[in-house]
């Protein structure tokens with residue numbers, strides 16, 4: 001079976017990658033399987049740069065095909081924030097709940113749903129030892145809710161209302177999320193690359 005490392009410590013991401021890659025014959029490992037792995041700092045200026053940093057460091061360290069995911073939420077009213085700082089928006093002791101609370105607070109004066117437009121962005125970098133790293137990006141459009149809704153998913157999912165649907169991302173089943181999410185869109189683009197690896 002083909003093996004791939006997902007260079008992430010985020011359990012929510014790992015589950016989504018497993019669901020998307022196992023059916024096409026990949027055994028997925030993540031940094032949760034390597035608790036003593038190296039720590040890669042996200043010092044890039046874009047999602048793509050951070051994904052490349054994480055993918056190349058881990059691919060080099062383990063000499064294995066690696067995908068890294070750098071993702072987040074871009075809110076138009078906030079000029080694209082939290083963006084690449086999504087994981088640490090409420091401060092360095094990141095926590096999904098405090099990040100959500102900060103976003104809701106930032107938008108507390110914005111009442112019309114159309115003024116609360118946002119998108120999830122996912123950049124994936126795929127690094128194969130000895131080959132040039134490739135990147136792809138996927139997005140998913142929506143609006144920021146006024147309060148959390150739904151129990152599924154992770155991160156900002158409970159406050160992300162999907163465009164053209166009266167549901168948050170956290171209202172979707174995992175199968176539904178994996179058909180339409182920013183991560184699913186990006187991953188479909190890399191599958192062609194790794195199928196032949």
Ligand SMILES: O=P(O)(O)OP(=O)(O)OP(=O)(O)OC[C@H]1O[C@@H](n2cnc3c(O)ncnc32)[C@H](O)[C@@H]1O
Pocket residue numbers: 007008009010013042069070071072073086087088096099120153154155156157169181183
């Ligand atoms: O860097 P790794 O180890 O992969 O894990 P991380 O959680 O730090 O991941 P990022 O640096 O890419 O930050 C992503 C942020 O965006 C959020 N996020 C990413 N994808 C999401 C999704 O599908 N649904 C909800 N929130 C998401 C996530 O909760 C983080 O706060």
Ligand SMILES: [Mg+2]
Pocket residue numbers: 042087
């Ligand atoms: Mg991170």
